Amino acid sequence: MTFFIPFMSDYVAAGFPSPAEDYLERPLDFNELLIQNPPATFAVRISGDSMTGIGLFPGDIAIVNRALQATHGAIIIALVDGAFTIKRYDKRGVHVQLQAENPHYSPIVIRDDMDFEVWGVVTSAIRMLHPTMKR
Amino acid sequence: MPLIALVDCNNFYASCERVFQPTLRGKAVVVLSNNDGCVIARSQEAKDMGIAMGAPWHLNQRDYKARGVYVRSSNYALYGDMSARVMEVLKQFTPQLEIYSIDESFLNLDGISAAHTDYARNIKSTVQQWTGIGVSIGIGPSKTLAKVANRYAKRHHATGGVYALTDPQAQETILSELALEDIWGIAHNLARRLRAVGLNSPLDLRNSETSFIRDRFGVVVERIARELRGESCLHLDDVTHDKKSIMVSRSFGHLIEHYQDLREAVVSYTSRAAEKMRRQHLAAHHISVFIETNRFIKSDQQYRAHYGIDLPVATSDTHLLAHRAIDALKIIWRKNYRYKKAGVMLLGLEPIEQVNDGLFDRADNAGALKRMKAMDCINQRFGHNTLMLAGAGMQPKWSLRRAFLSPSFTTHWDDLLKVD
Numbered sequence: 001m002t003f004f005i006p007f008m009s010d011y012v013a014a015g016f017p018s019p020a021e022d023y024l025e026r027p028l029d030f031n032e033l034l035i036q037n038p039p040a041t042f043a044v045r046i047s048g049d050s051m052t053g054i055g056l057f058p059g060d061i062a063i064v065n066r067a068l069q070a071t072h073g074a075i076i077i078a079l080v081d082g083a084f085t086i087k088r089y090d091k092r093g094v095h096v097q098l099q100a101e102n103p104h105y106s107p108i109v110i111r112d113d114m115d116f117e118v119w120g121v122v123t124s125a126i127r128m129l130h131p132t133m134k135r
Numbered sequence: 136m137p138l139i140a141l142v143d144c145n146n147f148y149a150s151c152e153r154v155f156q157p158t159l160r161g162k163a164v165v166v167l168s169n170n171d172g173c174v175i176a177r178s179q180e181a182k183d184m185g186i187a188m189g190a191p192w193h194l195n196q197r198d199y200k201a202r203g204v205y206v207r208s209s210n211y212a213l214y215g216d217m218s219a220r221v222m223e224v225l226k227q228f229t230p231q232l233e234i235y236s237i238d239e240s241f242l243n244l245d246g247i248s249a250a251h252t253d254y255a256r257n258i259k260s261t262v263q264q265w266t267g268i269g270v271s272i273g274i275g276p277s278k279t280l281a282k283v284a285n286r287y288a289k290r291h292h293a294t295g296g297v298y299a300l301t302d303p304q305a306q307e308t309i310l311s312e313l314a315l316e317d318i319w320g321i322a323h324n325l326a327r328r329l330r331a332v333g334l335n336s337p338l339d340l341r342n343s344e345t346s347f348i349r350d351r352f353g354v355v356v357e358r359i360a361r362e363l364r365g366e367s368c369l370h371l372d373d374v375t376h377d378k379k380s381i382m383v384s385r386s387f388g389h390l391i392e393h394y395q396d397l398r399e400a401v402v403s404y405t406s407r408a409a410e411k412m413r414r415q416h417l418a419a420h421h422i423s424v425f426i427e428t429n430r431f432i433k434s435d436q437q438y439r440a441h442y443g444i445d446l447p448v449a450t451s452d453t454h455l456l457a458h459r460a461i462d463a464l465k466i467i468w469r470k471n472y473r474y475k476k477a478g479v480m481l482l483g484l485e486p487i488e489q490v491n492d493g494l495f496d497r498a499d500n501a502g503a504l505k506r507m508k509a510m511d512c513i514n515q516r517f518g519h520n521t522l523m524l525a526g527a528g529m530q531p532k533w534s535l536r537r538a539f540l541s542p543s544f545t546t547h548w549d550d551l552l553k554v555d
Contacts, residue, residue, distance in 0.1 A: 026436065026471065038439075039223035040265035042545065048555035061551065067265045077554055082157045084554045119267075134548065 384478025
């Protein structure tokens with residue numbers, strides 16, 4: 001039978017107990033790094049080039065947290081008239097615009113007669129750079 | 136007085152599809168059983184159209200098309216993942232959560248100081264925002280009354296999807312207006328026997344003499360009567376599950392660290408779930424396993440995960456299900472965590488007689504069991520998967536008709552939602 005011996009990284013200092021002593025060393029966990037709120041976090045695939053100005057390219061994975069409120073300036077996944085789009089949320093007063101980060105696209109101005117919903121707030125993005133990486 | 140909330144996802148399968156496919160919103164949507172056989176779930180619009188549960192697809196295909204009904208094959212990978220998310224959100228609101236089925240959970244609200252309907256509305260809007268799934272919430276002093284309250288919340292729009300059945304006067308009124316069959320755990324036959332002794336409504340049952348009920352109908356019906364009075368005494372094992380899912384989960388007496396112990400637990404829950412399923416003459420098309428650490432021990436590193444596996448041929452065979460459960464466990468298990476709880480859920484249930492390949496699926500079939508054992512011996516000796524069930528690995532085309540399957544948005548990298 002195999003036993004796993006927990007490995008403690010902190011040496012024992014005389015006098016002051018270190019609060020870090022309670023924690024076992026673990027490998028870096030990318031879930032922990034990228035996912036703040038697991039039940040509310042979704043991954044989506046970027047398919048367009050409207051956000052290339054801030055480094056979001058087709059094929060990139062955007063990580064979306066639905067629990068966050070969209071605030072002015074946030075990158076969001078929006079539903080506009082039934083279609084998903086990734087844009088920068090531009091809200092001044094009651095006026096909402098969805099800004100692209102690519103000079104070839106003009107902003108989407110949200111009017112009252114449009115169906116608009118914030119589907120989630122983008123918190124990070126992942127891009128595979130080497131051909132051996134699955135994407 | 137204890138207070139229990141039943142949170143029930145609205146039209147769950149259709150709602151899961153809609154989170155990622157907004158074109159389905161406001162439309163009649165039906166989800167088909169394994170092999171696209173018949174309707175197993177409907178959106179509200181499809182219900183309002185009069186489309187029946189169990190309606191065979193091949194007979195109604197043209198009619199649905201003409202009426203603009205959207206059709207989806209059942210996608211258990213998606214529904215299982217969305218269910219785990221909803222339950223995870225609910226856990227933030229109570230230390231005591233009992234998962235009853237893929238889309239229903241009981242929350243113990245004891246010790247919650249906030250006004251309970253406000254609290255429930257907060258739960259409802261949080262689940263909606265975080266997961267995109269709409270829920271209805273019923274509150275009562277017992278599970279049975281919480282279920283009655285939930286039904287009321289679903290049917291009366293003025294409630295906004297949240298209703299507390301705590302006022303004794305309201306309990307009397309509502310129980311007098313319901314049919315016996317509307318009460319959880321009372322099936323048609325039992326209702327007839329109750330009527331035969333003059334108990335015509337749930338209110339009559341509630342007001343009847345406890346000892347009379349126990350002598351005449353047994354302890355489970357006695358519990359139902361007590362529950363209607365607001366005494367919380369029903370265990371989830373007492374009542375048969377809905378036909379959508381079978382769930383077995385337990386917290387361990389002490390925290391488990393070793394894989395072997397966890398594996399033992401998962402295998403025993405799987406065999407319990409398979410037993411329950413066979414009792415209802417059902418077979419499953421999907422098995423999902425979850426494990427979690429104790430989130431109340433803040434100093435412990437936390438981990439929770441679930442994994443679901445599609446079974447090409449529906450089965451109720453304990454051995455086969457246990458193998459798949461172990462496969463799932465191997466994928467999610469991580470060392471150096473102390474686990475508090477594990478669970479097994481069986482989905483995509485269909486009557487055993489409908490299963491295409493009837494040779495291996497019944498564990499009460501002695502021949503099949505012997506074959507299973509022989510197979511296991513060979514596999515142990517010569518390596519895993521030396522011998523496989525013909526249906527298990529090779530995926531015969533006829534057994535996997537899923538022509539309207541939506542992508543597995545939350546479980547496959549290749550299936551992620553595309554955003555322009």
